[in-house]
Amino acid sequence: SQTIHQWPATLVQPVGSPLSLECTVEGTSNPNLYWYRQAAGRGLQLLFYSVGIGQISSEVPQNLSASRPQDRQFILSSKKLLLSDSGFYLCAWSVNEQYFGPGTRLTVT
Amino acid sequence: QQPVQSPQAVILREGEDAVINCSSSKALYSVHWYRQKHGEAPVFLMILLKGGEQKGHEKISASFNEKKQQSSLYLTASQLSYSGTYFCGTDRKTSYDKVIFGPGTSLSVIP
Numbered sequence: 001s002q003t004i005h006q007w008p009a010t011l012v013q014p015v016g017s018p019l020s021l022e023c024t025v026e027g028t029s030n031p032n033l034y035w036y037r038q039a040a041g042r043g044l045q046l047l048f049y050s051v052g053i054g055q056i057s058s059e060v061p062q063n064l065s066a067s068r069p070q071d072r073q074f075i076l077s078s079k080k081l082l083l084s085d086s087g088f089y090l091c092a093w094s095v096n097e098q099y100f101g102p103g104t105r106l107t108v109t
Numbered sequence: 110q111q112p113v114q115s116p117q118a119v120i121l122r123e124g125e126d127a128v129i130n131c132s133s134s135k136a137l138y139s140v141h142w143y144r145q146k147h148g149e150a151p152v153f154l155m156i157l158l159k160g161g162e163q164k165g166h167e168k169i170s171a172s173f174n175e176k177k178q179q180s181s182l183y184l185t186a187s188q189l190s191y192s193g194t195y196f197c198g199t200d201r202k203t204s205y206d207k208v209i210f211g212p213g214t215s216l217s218v219i220p
Binding site for chain 2: 042
């Protein structure tokens with residue numbers, strides 16, 4: 001069966017520091033992969049999606065970037081975090097329906 | 110184009126029924142339903158792929174009216190465990206699977 005992992009589970013970072021969140025999927029090949037952000041009490045905002053290795057599309061221009069160095073690995077990065085980057089970051093994979101990872105709760109102080 | 114969900118919030122007593130609606134201004138290929146409990150990731154409930162399709166498991170079911178570009182989620186004889194925020198996601202089947210989620214409906218079931 002397929003499983004999706006995200007780490008770390010929680011993160012507290014100062015403004016201006018870099019960020020790297022990792023997501024890996026097991027049990028499937030060539031999945032579509034997604035990064036979402038959810039602000040406290042809000043909906044799911046699609047940040048990036050990828051249909052294959054090295055193929056990244058950005059939905060919302062901001063100071064975040066994403067990379068897919070391997071088929072089942074998706075990385076979200078930032079060179080300098082802003083206060084507004086705080087939130088719950090969710091990775092997801094899909095064939096038809098989408099399945100979410102456990103999420104990373106990021107607090108920028 | 111983000112789908113619209115209604116109501117924004119609903120409070121039920123155990124055993125009562127609820128309907129959550131999801132509509133889009135664009136033609137849809139599929140509708141996805143998820144439930145998210147506080148502090149957790151959304152959990153997939155069901156996907157409806159064809160107009161007129163209905164699906165369900167246990168006491169949660171959904172319908173998809175392709176012509177009206179809307180879907181409804183039905184919760185019958187609600188249980189405390191049904192509490193959470195329900196999101197619908199719509200997919201227009203462009204060049205890849207991209208699901209756009211609605212703002213969510215907060216559902217609270219009280220004893």
